[in-house]
Amino acid sequence: MTERLFEGADWDFHTLQRITDACEEVALKDLGLDVYPNQIEVITAEQMLDAYSSVGMPLFYKHWSFGKHFAFHEASYRKGLMGLAYEIVINSSPCISYLMEENTATMQALVIAHAAFGHNHFFKNNYLFKQWTDADGILDYLDFAKNYVMQCEDRYGRVEVERTLDAAHALMSHGIDRYPGKKKLDLRAEEKRAGRRRQHEEEVFNDLWRTVPKGATKSRSALSIERRRKLLGLPQENLLYFLEKSAPRLAPWQRELLRIVRHIAQYFYPQSQTKVMNEGTATYVHYRIMTKLHEQGRISDGNFLEFLGSHTNVVFQPEFDDPRFSGFNPYALGFAVMQDIERIVTRPEDEDREWFPDIAGRNDVMGVLRDVWANYRDESFIGQFLSPRLMRHFRMFHLHDDPEERAGIRVDAIHDERGFRRVRRELARQHDVGFIDANIEVVDVDLSGDRRLILHHHVIKGSQLNETDAKRVLQHLADLWTYDVALIEVDTNDKVLREYVVSPRPIPAAVA
Amino acid sequence: MPIHIIDRRLNPGGKSLENRQRFLRRAKSLVQGAVKKTSQERDIKDVLEGGEVTIPLDGMHEPRFRREGGTRDMVLPGNKKFIEGDYLQRSGQGSAKDSGPGEGDSEDAFRFVLSRDEFVDLFLDDLELPDLAKRKIAQTESEGIQRAGYTTSGSPANISVSRTVRLALARRIALKRPRKEEIEELEAAIAACTDEDERVELVAELERLKAKSKRIPFIDPLDIRYRRFETVPKPVAQAVMFCLMDVSGSMSEHMKDLAKRFYMLLYVFLKRRYKHVEIVFIRHTDRAEEVDEQTFFYGPASGGTLVSSALQAMHEIVRERFNPADWNIYAAQASDGDNSYSDGELTGLLLTDKILPVCQFFAYLEVGESGGSAFDLSDSSLWTLYERLRTGGAPLSMRKVSERSEIFPVFHDLFQRRETAQEKTAP
Numbered sequence: 001m002t003e004r005l006f007e008g009a010d011w012d013f014h015t016l017q018r019i020t021d022a023c024e025e026v027a028l029k030d031l032g033l034d035v036y037p038n039q040i041e042v043i044t045a046e047q048m049l050d051a052y053s054s055v056g057m058p059l060f061y062k063h064w065s066f067g068k069h070f071a072f073h074e075a076s077y078r079k080g081l082m083g084l085a086y087e088i089v090i091n092s093s094p095c096i097s098y099l100m101e102e103n104t105a106t107m108q109a110l111v112i113a114h115a116a117f118g119h120n121h122f123f124k125n126n127y128l129f130k131q132w133t134d135a136d137g138i139l140d141y142l143d144f145a146k147n148y149v150m151q152c153e154d155r156y157g158r159v160e161v162e163r164t165l166d167a168a169h170a171l172m173s174h175g176i177d178r179y180p181g182k183k184k185l186d187l188r189a190e191e192k193r194a195g196r197r198r199q200h201e202e203e204v205f206n207d208l209w210r211t212v213p214k215g216a217t218k219s220r221s222a223l224s225i226e227r228r229r230k231l232l233g234l235p236q237e238n239l240l241y242f243l244e245k246s247a248p249r250l251a252p253w254q255r256e257l258l259r260i261v262r263h264i265a266q267y268f269y270p271q272s273q274t275k276v277m278n279e280g281t282a283t284y285v286h287y288r289i290m291t292k293l294h295e296q297g298r299i300s301d302g303n304f305l306e307f308l309g310s311h312t313n314v315v316f317q318p319e320f321d322d323p324r325f326s327g328f329n330p331y332a333l334g335f336a337v338m339q340d341i342e343r344i345v346t347r348p349e350d351e352d353r354e355w356f357p358d359i360a361g362r363n364d365v366m367g368v369l370r371d372v373w374a375n376y377r378d379e380s381f382i383g384q385f386l387s388p389r390l391m392r393h394f395r396m397f398h399l400h401d402d403p404e405e406r407a408g409i410r411v412d413a414i415h416d417e418r419g420f421r422r423v424r425r426e427l428a429r430q431h432d433v434g435f436i437d438a439n440i441e442v443v444d445v446d447l448s449g450d451r452r453l454i455l456h457h458h459v460i461k462g463s464q465l466n467e468t469d470a471k472r473v474l475q476h477l478a479d480l481w482t483y484d485v486a487l488i489e490v491d492t493n494d495k496v497l498r499e500y501v502v503s504p505r506p507i508p509a510a511v512a
Numbered sequence: 513m514p515i516h517i518i519d520r521r522l523n524p525g526g527k528s529l530e531n532r533q534r535f536l537r538r539a540k541s542l543v544q545g546a547v548k549k550t551s552q553e554r555d556i557k558d559v560l561e562g563g564e565v566t567i568p569l570d571g572m573h574e575p576r577f578r579r580e581g582g583t584r585d586m587v588l589p590g591n592k593k594f595i596e597g598d599y600l601q602r603s604g605q606g607s608a609k610d611s612g613p614g615e616g617d618s619e620d621a622f623r624f625v626l627s628r629d630e631f632v633d634l635f636l637d638d639l640e641l642p643d644l645a646k647r648k649i650a651q652t653e654s655e656g657i658q659r660a661g662y663t664t665s666g667s668p669a670n671i672s673v674s675r676t677v678r679l680a681l682a683r684r685i686a687l688k689r690p691r692k693e694e695i696e697e698l699e700a701a702i703a704a705c706t707d708e709d710e711r712v713e714l715v716a717e718l719e720r721l722k723a724k725s726k727r728i729p730f731i732d733p734l735d736i737r738y739r740r741f742e743t744v745p746k747p748v749a750q751a752v753m754f755c756l757m758d759v760s761g762s763m764s765e766h767m768k769d770l771a772k773r774f775y776m777l778l779y780v781f782l783k784r785r786y787k788h789v790e791i792v793f794i795r796h797t798d799r800a801e802e803v804d805e806q807t808f809f810y811g812p813a814s815g816g817t818l819v820s821s822a823l824q825a826m827h828e829i830v831r832e833r834f835n836p837a838d839w840n841i842y843a844a845q846a847s848d849g850d851n852s853y854s855d856g857e858l859t860g861l862l863l864t865d866k867i868l869p870v871c872q873f874f875a876y877l878e879v880g881e882s883g884g885s886a887f888d889l890s891d892s893s894l895w896t897l898y899e900r901l902r903t904g905g906a907p908l909s910m911r912k913v914s915e916r917s918e919i920f921p922v923f924h925d926l927f928q929r930r931e932t933a934q935e936k937t938a939p
Contacts, residue, residue: 013517017517020517021515021908024515038515039516041518042517042519042520047520050528053528054531062530062534063531064531066531068535068572070531071625072624075564075623075624077626132805166574170576217692242553318590320590321590398585398586399585399588401583401584408599408814411596414595416648429585430587438578458903462580462583463581463582464581473575500892509728
């Protein structure tokens with residue numbers, strides 16, 4: 001019989017090494033995963049809280065809001081309201097996984113399989129991550145960002161930098177390119193780019209230009225609206241990008257800060273679109289690896305039972321009327337769909353053959369799954385692979401809540417023959433960021449007049465912006481734009497529902 | 513594939529300390545308000561312990577574009593009895609309606625723990641002793657000398673022999689300078705030698721060693737080390753605070769509690785803010801005594817009232833220990849305002865002639881019964897006297913307190929940082 005990896009709950013660094021080696025063997029040989037090199041770091045609870053408050057990254061620029069989050073998490077952790085995650089994993093190359101020191105040996109094996117192989121494979125292979133993130137460059141880029149922010153604080157004052165970052169953070173969710181652009185992001189080049197531009201400025205600096213009398217400005221009134229919009233690249237839904245490129249009175253360093261915040265938002269964009277898949281993949285992988293290790297006799301029955309206990313907690317899905325219910329658990333949903341795919345591929349029933357003719361009975365479980373992991377995001381994944389059997393298993397139903405409807409909330413579809421497709425489409429939609437985030441874009445700038453920036457919010461299903469928050473965000477936007485900003489909420493028939501106009505706050509006298 | 517396993521647990525903690533400080537700075541006014549509110553409810557001793565405060569998150573809110581309202585669609589698990597086309601009553605379906613992620617709402621007001629230092633800093637943030645005028649003189653005049661390691665240059669008087677010899681020894685060993693014994697041994701060998709060839713060899717060896725020991729000096733200038741001294745500004749005790757408390761029989765428990773709270777606050781403030789403030793505790797009935805803080809705050813006493821006795825005691829202590837030319841002198845007096853009628857004149861005289869001229873600042877706190885308002889009682893004898901002096905231009909501050917909750921505002925009021933003309937002109 002093969003030697004056990006560990007006995008009981010204790011572990012040391014040799015144990016971790018043995019566990020990682022064993023997991024790697026299963027992951028690469030049996031599951032055929034393709035992963036970034038792994039780096040595993042053991043951390044304390046305090047360090048885990050640290051990581052929480054800087055969005056899970058090992059290094060980040062300094063900002064008060066991270067301190068706020070830390071205080072918040074710490075308070076709820078101390079009161080026992082919140083447990084800490086067993087691990088955090090970073091989409092970088094090498095892929096860094098943080099393990100909590102309190103974990104038992106079984107838990108360490110679980111999280112190594114989960115993070116260092118499951119998440120890692122997903123990061124490396126999913127098309128969204130390939131398209132939008134640069135795993136090789138992210139750590140260097142964060143280092144650059146941190147130093148850049150620090151330098152700006154030295155040079156231009158902490159208050160000024162904080163003001164710009166506050167504004168940028170408020171617009172962060174609208175600082176994302178949703179469609180692939182011309183070129184792939186190269187984060188390593190970013191630092192060089194900033195340096196080159198500064199150097200260029202220094203080289204061409206000539207104080208004489210200041211003294212040259214300015215001629216009469218050319219009349220631009222002839223510009224047609226179409227031409228103007230084209231020149232400004234409108235309509236533009238990436239508000240941070242638009243400000244970085246077109247805001248008339250921002251200092252170069254402010255533009256660079258907007259760019260940094262934009263890049264970081266972009267880096268996290270795929271994660272928000274693949275929560276179910278990402279966690280599903282990792283859960284599926286850890287389940288396969290741990291089961292295999294148990295079959296090989298490398299994990300004892302007792303430890304395997306401990307694992308099953310934790311695993312069951314992770315994939316627990318409370319029902320809608322359970323007090324613990326807070327939406328679909330991405331671990332549960334993702335894991336269930338992937339296990340279901342395994343069943344369809346190996347032991348299909350007639351219903352499956354009808355619904356999934358492409359994969360039913362193909363017998364190559366890992367091939368199918370690897371393909372799914374590489375080419376789908378939550379929305380398309382649920383939209384295509386949620387089977388009737390699973391909808392029956394979860395007993396899903398669709399509620400339609402129209403405030404105009406007096407009778408109450410309508411049950412629109414349930415898990416029956418008539419409802420399968422509608423339930424599935426609706427659940428897929430709930431995971432589509434296009435529907436989750438407000439659709440706001442810059443549509444025009446009144447260049448010849450008062451330079452007012454005009455934005456539209458395309459209201460879907462009557463869901464308008466929260467007023468207080470919208471005003472505050474617009475205030476930040478106006479401060480960056482330095483002229484008036486108007487946000488118009490229009491419904492699908494171009495009917496104006498509401499209009500906000502915000503003027504920039506006067507900038508306090510600059511401190512030298 | 514190489515796998516790195518790294519133990520980060522020993523990395524220095526407090527990585528987010530700076531972010532925390534920024535957060536506190538940002539939320540300063542909110543936190544300060546919360547700190548003051550908390551401190552009113554607490555026992556004064558516990559104020560120092562730090563602890564949990566709650567602040568409204570409104571000022572710290574990070575706004576985002578959020579959508580709300582409109583028609584909502586949701587897919588939920590766990591259907592038991594619904595079929596298509598059923599209607600659910602809105603009120604009864606709370607659990608289904610609340611299912612949206614409520615992240616924004618869950619942090620409306622949030623509690624967090626301040627460390628002891630953070631708490632006290634915020635608590636005492638904008639307070640200071642008024643008119644610390646003599647401080648600057650004191651600072652420039654006194655500089656002490658302190659040993660600060662070794663240096664390679666200096667005056668001959670400061671040569672550190674032991675350090676120099678130690679370095680020389682190390683150098684000689686390192687460069688293999690022949691020892692005296694070795695040369696003597698060799699000379700003895702030459703003297704005892706009979707064979708001519710060997711003798712020539714030994715002589716050559718001797719010459720070589722002698723040359724070498726000449727080349728490598730016993731003590732080289734390189735070895736010499738001097739003791740280094742640094743001048744450090746020598747802190748002199750710059751200020752003294754006299755705490756004068758009336759503990760006579762006319763002071764009720766409530767009044768004593770008020771007075772003690774006030775002094776406790778003063779004590780915390782001075783200890784915390786000024787490293788070199790001396791505090792003198794004087795309590796008096798019809799006679800005054802200087803006591804230590806333990807007795808001052810916790811010792812029982814009772815008797816008649818003669819305010820002048822305390823002033824007299826203070827005056828004597830000043831004369832003995834605190835030369836007004838070098839010291840900033842402050843006094844805070846707490847009393848219920850009762851004084852024997854005959855003592856009034858003497859008190860006034862002492863104050864105007866002896867005490868006030870040497871004092872930077874004199875605060876008088878009159879404690880009253882709970883619920884007693886300043887309006888329905890005629891002013892006490894002491895208050896009347898002090899009021900007269902104050903209108904005459906004496907540097908007196910006077911306040912009345914009758915409730916616990918007033919203590920901090922009054923204290924704050926007395927010691928609030930002021931932009932005095934002197935501060936402004938000071939370099």
